[in-house]
Amino acid sequence: MHDFRYVGNRLFCEDVAVESLARKFGTPLYVYSQHTLTEHFQKLDAAMSPVNHLVCFSVKSNSNRSALRALANLGSGFDIVSGGELQRVIAAGGGPRRCVFAGVGKTEDEIEFALRQGIYSFNAESEPELQRINRVAARLKKIAPIAVRVNPGVDAYTHAKITTGTYENKFGIQFEQVEGVYARASKLKNLRLRGLQMHIGSQITETTPFEQAARKVLPLLKRLQEKYPLEFFSVGGGLGIVYKPALASGAAAWWKTSAAKNILTPQKYAGRLVPLLQPLNLKILLEPGRFIAGNAGILVTRVEFVKKTGRKNFVIVDAAMNDLIRPAFYDAYHEIVPLTRNHGVRISSDVVGPICESSDFFCKDRPLPKVGEGDYLALLSAGAYGFAQASNYNTRPRAAEILVSGKRAAVARERQPVKEIWSGEKVVSWLK
Ligand code: LLP
Numbered sequence: 001m002h003d004f005r006y007v008g009n010r011l012f013c014e015d016v017a018v019e020s021l022a023r024k025f026g027t028p029l030y031v032y033s034q035h036t037l038t039e040h041f042q043k044l045d046a047a048m049s050p051v052n053h054l055v056c057f058s059v060k061s062n063s064n065r066s067a068l069r070a071l072a073n074l075g076s077g078f079d080i081v082s083g084g085e086l087q088r089v090i091a092a093g094g095g096p097r098r099c100v101f102a103g104v105g106k107t108e109d110e111i112e113f114a115l116r117q118g119i120y121s122f123n124a125e126s127e128p129e130l131q132r133i134n135r136v137a138a139r140l141k142k143i144a145p146i147a148v149r150v151n152p153g154v155d156a157y158t159h160a161k162i163t164t165g166t167y168e169n170k171f172g173i174q175f176e177q178v179e180g181v182y183a184r185a186s187k188l189k190n191l192r193l194r195g196l197q198m199h200i201g202s203q204i205t206e207t208t209p210f211e212q213a214a215r216k217v218l219p220l221l222k223r224l225q226e227k228y229p230l231e232f233f234s235v236g237g238g239l240g241i242v243y244k245p246a247l248a249s250g251a252a253a254w255w256k257t258s259a260a261k262n263i264l265t266p267q268k269y270a271g272r273l274v275p276l277l278q279p280l281n282l283k284i285l286l287e288p289g290r291f292i293a294g295n296a297g298i299l300v301t302r303v304e305f306v307k308k309t310g311r312k313n314f315v316i317v318d319a320a321m322n323d324l325i326r327p328a329f330y331d332a333y334h335e336i337v338p339l340t341r342n343h344g345v346r347i348s349s350d351v352v353g354p355i356c357e358s359s360d361f362f363c364k365d366r367p368l369p370k371v372g373e374g375d376y377l378a379l380l381s382a383g384a385y386g387f388a389q390a391s392n393y394n395t396r397p398r399a400a401e402i403l404v405s406g407k408r409a410a411v412a413r414e415r416q417p418v419k420e421i422w423s424g425e426k427v428v429s430w431l432k
Contacts, residue, residue, distance in 0.1 A: 002295040003033040004247065004380065009341040011378060013298070015407045019339045022300050022376050025400050026415065028319035029300040030387050032062075034070050034405040036296035037383070041074055044239075044288060047266035050274050053284040056100055058237050059085045061289025061384035062297070066403045066412035068092035071292070077120070079237065079287035083110035086117060096120075100197070100234065100285060102149065104129075104170055111136045111144075121145045123197040123234065125172055130185050137190035146185065147195035147234065150178050150220065154213040156201030156238065172198070175220065182224055193228045195282070196221050199236025202290060205264050207272040210235070214276050221280065234285035235273065240264055241294040243333050243381050290384040297383025299324050299399070300339065303375045304354070313349045315371055320353025321360040322393040324379060324386050328359040336362060339376040342369050351377065355394050387413075392421045 003014045011018045013033050021031055045055050056077035059068065063085060068078070069092045077098030078089045089099060096117035101110075104125040111133050114122065124130050124146050137144035151172030173181055178196075185191055200213045214235065221233055242263055245254050254260055277284050301319035308314070326332035336351055346367035353360045362379060371377065390398050397416035402409055 001039075002036040004036075004298060004378075006247075006341055011337065011339045011341070013404045013409075016404050016409045018298070018300060018378060019376055021402055021404075021409055022302070022339065025402060025411065027300050027302040027376065028323045028399040030297055030382065030399055030401040031300055031378075031409075032064070032067065032293075032297040032383055032401065032403050032412065034296075034403055037067060037293060038070055038074060040292045040296065041071055041076060044266045044269075044286065044291065045074075047270035048274065048284065048286065050270075051277050051284045052282075053286065054098065055286045055288065056098065056234075057292055058287050058289030059089060060388060062293040062386070062388055063088050064387065064401055064403075064412050065092040066401075067293065067296075068094055070403075077285070079289070080119075083107075083113045086110075086114055086119070090117065100147075100287070102197070102199075102287075106132070108132065108136055112140065115140055115142050115144055119145075121147050121194050121197075121232070123147050123149045125149050125170075127173075127181055127184065130181070130188065130191065134188040134190045143190055143192050145192045145194040147193075147197045147232070148173055148178055148181055148185070149197045149199065150175055150217055152198055152200060152213045152216045154200050154209055154216060156204045156209040175216070178220060179223065182228060186228060193230060195230050195232035195234060195285075196224060197234035197236065197285070199234075199287065200238060202238050203240040204238045205240035206262075207264065207268050210238070210269065211272045211276070214273060218276060218280070221282075225280070225282075230282065232283040232285055233277070233280060234287060235277075237287035237289055237291070239266075239269060239288050239291035241290055241381065241384075243335065245335060247335060247337055247380060292384075294384035295381050297381075297386060299334075299379040299382040299386055301377050301379065303371050303373055303377065306372060312365075313347050315349050315351045315368070315377075317351055317353060317362070317377060319362075319379070319399070320355040320394070320396065321357065322355060322391045322396050323353075323399050324362070324382055325389050325391075326382075326385060327362050328357070329389075334362060334382060335380040336366070336368060337378050337380065338369055338371060339378055344370055346370075355396075392416075395421055397421060 058079040072094040081103040102123040149172035301317040351362040400415035401413040403412040
């Protein structure tokens with residue numbers, strides 16, 4: 001659930017009319033609800049309370065420092081994938097000792113920085129990486145805490161570009177090889193075998209793949225526990241959210257359907273996993289990104305033109321695939337609603353951006369209320385992997401980000417000045 005809803009005919013984020021933000025700060029504009037963000041964290045945290053656990057927010061999904069700070073204030077840990085993300089967490093007031101560092105290609109510099117900051121664990125994804133971490137730790141006269149990321153070979157039935165738990169992809173160490181890897185890693189003097197990690201994919205909307213993966217990995221984990229003093233097991237992230245319909249107040253009927261009853265909730269997730277995890281007597285880490293941030297943010301855009309061709313009604317907006325790439329990249333569905341609701345007829349529309357690519361669209365042939373130049377639309381459920389995957393393609397500045405809390409709204413990131421886009425570039429000397 002989330003805090004975007006119509007009051008009368010105007011879309012609100014908590015107690016703030018979104019249109020007032022669009023007028024004040026311009027568009028494209030990301031707007032986040034602090035209450036939604038923190039409530040999702042707290043619900044998951046509470047559901048997992050029967051086990052000793054730490055929720056490590058996956059920074060890649062939304063790395064705005066205000067979002068990170070709001071979560072750090074609640075005691076969140078962080079799942080990071082680069083030295084840059086670790087610096088961000090620190091700059092946001094988060095604790096390195098609550099950070100786990102994943103990723104298949106950690107550089108020596110990143111490892112050194114993370115070791116100096118004293119992160120909780122490296123989640124290692126290959127043997128050459130373990131050797132590299134050991135080497136850097138030896139040079140720094142430190143002991144590096146590590147976990148191996150086990151690839152359980154479980155299909156999460158999610159989009160091909162975001163599944164990670166099968167042997168077809170580059171992540172983790174194959175299930176059958178893990179014990180051998182721990183045996184060899186235990187001989188590396190500057191490593192401390194602290195835990196085991198898994199992650200099977202993203203936007204998983206059922207509990208079964210999580211349970212299957214856990215059931216497969218637990219016997220392995222128990223064997224490892226007998227040999228090494230492991231302290232934690234990370235079950236990764238991947239909890240899916242509802243993208244369609246995203247606006248509860250606009251789809252009251254849907255919420256009474258069986259589909260609504262099937263949505264993944266923290267209670268269902270914990271209900272299946274906690275009984276399996278409890279007997280381990282380990283600290284349980286979770287690495288959710290989308291579940292916490294996804295429905296906490298929207299992307300607000302303004303209609304520039306409506307263009308009718310013989311076959312199509314194109315609504316051309318000022319946001320584009322550089323602001324939100326998910327529809328172009330993953331065929332993702334984002335619900336699109338007007339900031340001012342009208343109950344008139346719906347017209348089959350393609351909402352598209354101004355970028356010179358056919359894939360620059362937000363929806364195709366979708367029945368939408370009639371809109372005209374200057375009207376505002378919101379793309380919902382854009383809080384995770386929205387701004388975080390934005391780019392400057394077509395020399396388009398990155399959008400501004402606003403955080404709302406109750407009646408308050410403040411700039412969490414200023415709109416990028418155009419000149420900043422090329423500020424690091426040079427016209428090389430021989431061309432002058
Ligand atoms: N842990 C690891 C090791 C991961 O690779 C990921 C996401 C997460 C945690 C967090 O997953 P989440 O809870 O957010 O599902 N850009 C794509 C999603 C890519 C996910 C990458 N890994 C999208 O927009 O759908």
